[in-house]
Amino acid sequence: MRLAGQLFLAFLLLAACDTAGRLVSWWLGLPVPGTVIGILFLLGGLVAIRRVPEAVGRVADFLLAHLNFLYIPAGVGVMSYAALLAEDLWPILVALFASTFLAMLAAGFAFMAVARLTEKRSRGE
């Protein structure tokens, strides 16, 4: 019972960080999405207390493990645009596949190339 209460409070904390982030983003007219600011709020809190409270860790791990579940409605929503998608079907399909592949290639190689340079240097010293 006590654990259930703690888990609920932990969830409220995540929701509060999210809402606070959205409010700050909206008030200041920032181009940064509110949820990203919410991540920074929670991270700041964890850094301040220098540990992850058990309930917060469990709720966060659970939600992240089931992130896919929360994206299902967005997947269902794609059906509303079936007609628009069908108009440019081939360009869309090729662009989605090729561009995703190229973005992964570019990001992955850039990461590894710079990691090799910087990490070799720090090992050599």
Next chain:
Amino acid sequence: MSDIGIKLIYWDRVFEAGFWILVTLFFYYLALRIQRALGGTPLANPVLLAAAPIIGLLVAADIWVGDYMGGGQALLWLLGPATVGIAVPLYRNFTRVRSALLPMAAALVIGSTVAVISAIVIGEAMGASVETIRSLAPKSVTTPIAMGIAGEIGGYPSLAAAFVILTGIVGAVFGAAFFRLLHIRDERAKGFAMGIAAHGIGTARAFQESEVQGTFSGVAMALNGIVTALVLPLLWLAFG
């Protein structure tokens, strides 16, 4: 019409939303079972495996997608707190992330540029309409940001949202195969590339692979959202 009538409508909506959430949960559970039975392969993507039969159900029963979305909105709202949870693995892996700042910066700048430019170039080369191309450009960032960007540069926000989801599914399903093909074996590089190219759905997959991959993917998703939101409209002003 008394306030009783108003209350009835209210409960109707709640029950309807609850019903569709349960339906979604059921198909998600099935999708996870199928994925597990197939050895956890990314090809059996839970978003795809669960959304497809729900779409089939709505079409077969002639139910308006807006009715389904009553419950869907609740789940989409939950995405906010769930995404905030990325702070926890980020804190646990803080030293690891901090020591990779330079590789991340390079991958962010190059990856986000390639994600946008390649979509525009391919769309144009294959003769897609201007509106499609403009909606396609921000496909690699999370939904709310992509919708805002598409609106700003003259695309359709709702079509952009559909592209974002499809991009995420492509990235989550084929990411591991792409990395194998390209000999990318560094877990951090895999995660970061996944987050750049395939945002939240890619990140969901990355967390299925490992916490390190998920963390780097989450960080990349957040950074890419910011950079694309700042740079793409400027790019459009300059070359559009």
